Amino acid sequence: MFRSNVKNRLLVDKIMMGVVFACVITAITPLLWILGTLFYGGAEALSWEFLTQEPGAVGGGIPPAIGPAIQGTLIIIGLSSILGIPIGVMSGIYLAEFGGSWFSKQIRFFTDVFMEFPSIVLGVVAFLAIVLILGHFSVWAGAFALSLIMFPIIARATEEALKMVPWSIREAGTALGLRKWIVTLRIVIPAAKNGIITGILLSVSRVGGETAPLIMTILGSSQFFGGLDSPMDALPLRIWRFSLQPYDEARLAGWGAALVLVITILAIHIGVRYWFIHRRKSMGMSPRFSKVGV
Amino acid sequence: MTRLIDPSLDKLSRLMSQMGDMAMECVSLAVDSYLEGKGTGGRVRELSTEITTKYFEVEDLTFDMLLKYQPVADDFRLIRSSTEISYAFSRFGRYAYDITQVRHLFGDISECKNDSLFEAAKKVKHMIRDAVLSFAELDVRKAVKIQEDEAFIDRMYKERLPKLIESKNTKCALAEALLLRYLERIGDHAVFMSDAINYIVTGKHRPTQEQISSHISKN
Amino acid sequence: MATVITPKPASSTIVGSPINIPQKKYKMVTENVNVYYGNFLAVKNISIKFPEKSVTALIGPSGCGKTTFLRCLNRMHDMTKSARVEGKVMIDDIDLYDKSIDPIYHRRKVGMVFQKPNPFPTMSIYDNVVAGVRLNGVRDKKILDEIVEDSLKMAYLWNEVKDDLKKPAIELSGGQQQRVCIARALAIQPEVLLMDEPASALDPIATQKIEETITELKNDYCIIIITHNMQQAVRVSDYTGFMYLGDLIEFRETRKLFTDPKNELTAKYVQGHFG
DSSP, rough: TTTTHHHHHHHHHHHHHHHHHHHHHHHHHHHHOOOOOOOOHHHHGHHHHHHOOOOEEEEEEHHHHOOOHHHHHHHHHHHHHHHHHHHHHHHHHHHHTTTTTTHHHHHHHHHHHHHHHHHHHHHHHHIIIIIIHHHOOOOOOOOHHHHHHHHHHHHHHHHHHHHHHHHHHHHHHHHHHHHHHIIIIIIIHHHHHHHHHHHHHHHHHHTTTTTHHHHHHHHHOOOSSOTTTOOOOOOOHHHHHHHHSOOOOHHHHHHHHHHHHHHHHHHHHHOOOHHHHHHHHHHHHHOOOOOOOO | OTTHHHHHHHHHHHHHHHHHHHHHHHHHHHHHHHHOOOOOOOOHHHHHHHHHHHHHHHHHHHHHHHHHOOHHHHHHHHHHHHHHHHHHHHHHHHHHHHHHHHHHHHOGGGOOOOOHHHHHHHHHHHHHHHHHHHHHOOOOTTTHHHHHEEEEEEEHHHHHHHHHHOOOOHHHHHHHHHHHHHHHHHHHHHHHHHHHHHHHHHOOOOOOHHHHHHHHHHH | OOOOSSSTTTOOOOOOOOOOOTSSSSEEEEEEEEEEETTTEEEEEEEEEEEOOOEEEEETTSSSSHHHHHTTTTGGGGOTTTEEEEEEEEEEEEEETTSSOOOOHHHHHHHEESSSOOOOOTSBBBHHHHHHHHHOOOOOHHHHHHHHHHHHHHHHHHHHHHHTSSBGGGGOOHHHHHHHHHHHHHHHHSSSEEEEEETTSSHHHHHHHHHHHHHHHHTEEEEEEEOOOOHHHHHHOOEEEEETTEEEEEEEHHHHHHHSSHHHHHHHTTTTOOO
């Protein structure tokens, strides 16, 4: 009775495999199509001048350059990280290691809600809090808004990464007579390093492409970085501006800028991952496959 | 809850009780053959051989249990004492056989009987019965009686032997000497056995001073 | 208060402290230790005297409170919010639970090895062994090198790993990892070593090595070991305590407890009638 429907089950197995495979293809295809379109549409615009010059006047047949936009994106990501990463990681540590109290439950709830906030709302908050008070658009405001987006992502990822570290590690540290903050800092966090890095990378990718908050805070500009107190350009803003202009060169420039943005984010990802994977391999954290001795 | 060791323990207890019954029968027959001139040599020899076979079986079984189960506490003491007790049984069989051999070697010894021999023989039969029952019921109270009986036989042994030197009848003197010797040895082993039983029940070893010194002086 | 003789029904609590060994000093003494998890009393009024330079085994069925009791001895329950410990735990006459002393400082006198080997995953063998020392402020490389060598030698692992101390500790086999943990515990120079079923996650040969290690270490340390393996307790320990449902039922020299237990419950447990 058990043996007789083996053929049936094998067939069902194959069918399910087929279905799953088809789903995967369906999901990946649009992604590949987008990437392909980006390359196809934007490669033409790429040139040294395109990447390094200011946009200049519109019209004239050549695609306006995006030098300031690239610079601005890198600056805004960097600044937001400086603001958002330490606070996010610290919060994550607090939630994981000292959680359990009513207070931390509220923090966790607050963080979860925060993650779902529409980014334009956060842009408005930054607008009200900083732009209106100071009286002008500035990089500060943009960094503030983006760090608000980064913070909950990093905090949650850090908390989860720390929770994944087995309790027995903390016990071992405590049993050695080490104080709690030393155990957390020198033993648990290094063990959770990969998860924390992943959280940070995720948040960086997220804010790299945010447009709405930037509209209300750094506004955009055609010049290179002119101080933290003034408006600044960024790739998402520039792409948006290009897409609204009726000129063909602007459209082409838009594709190019989009391509550059995707490549930039990709580069950050691969770079950081590689640095850690490379380091990991040399530390030998690959799976154990040789057990010598007893 | 049946443990892995329980079937082996059951087998051990069956073997031991069989040996006990055979030892009692064996010694009774041997002593009667001497005192009443019955020809029980063949049966006694049969029993003695069987007891010895069973003794080897018990040895194998106890070591097997030690190897497999690493017993502790009551089990451990029981197994440990079983080796001593089964050895005592095998000695009973052996001495019983030796006693029948006296008649066999010496021929008719019906004129050699005397009261003290009867007394001693009766005591020995009781001793063995007490020892076997004491083991079967793990009852240490009989130990006292066994020790008294053994003391009696020892005393008689020490009293009679010198007198035999002056005996006119060499054959009877020698036969009696041999018999007394065997009875005394049976007595000793009965006491060892009761000590072993005492160890099972109370966990205490209890060789008495006299036994230790008597051992040394005999060797 | 020495030994008790007649077997009593299971409910009675009997303690026999080894007072009849006058030559030995006691390294660790517990008095009336009770541990509550919330309202549940997990460890009931345990008083034991652990002699120095000896191995004491704690045996008993699962859930009888052995691990809970062991964790009192180095204040591990401080990590658990719901646990409350009463009573005294004294090392050389200093009560670990005294409010006036720094628990972390005194906790370093008691090393602990856990059931499952738990070397720090991001650290090499060297770093693992020195972790307790280095993270407490000692930086001098020469001293650290010495500590590593001494500790690994005491744990019987030096010869196997001395050529590759920078290897990540998690790449070792289970038995070696456990010995790294032992070396790590020894590196902080404790006076008492607690071991919670140190060999239960290991194969028989690794277990044997751990037992050999313990037998060597007892010349210098007071060792308290929890084990489920009766034969291991017999092989390795000098004294044994049997616990059941939070009570200490019997505490005697190992050989006596295993050949002639005084309490009927002890006899039933060691012979495998339950547990």
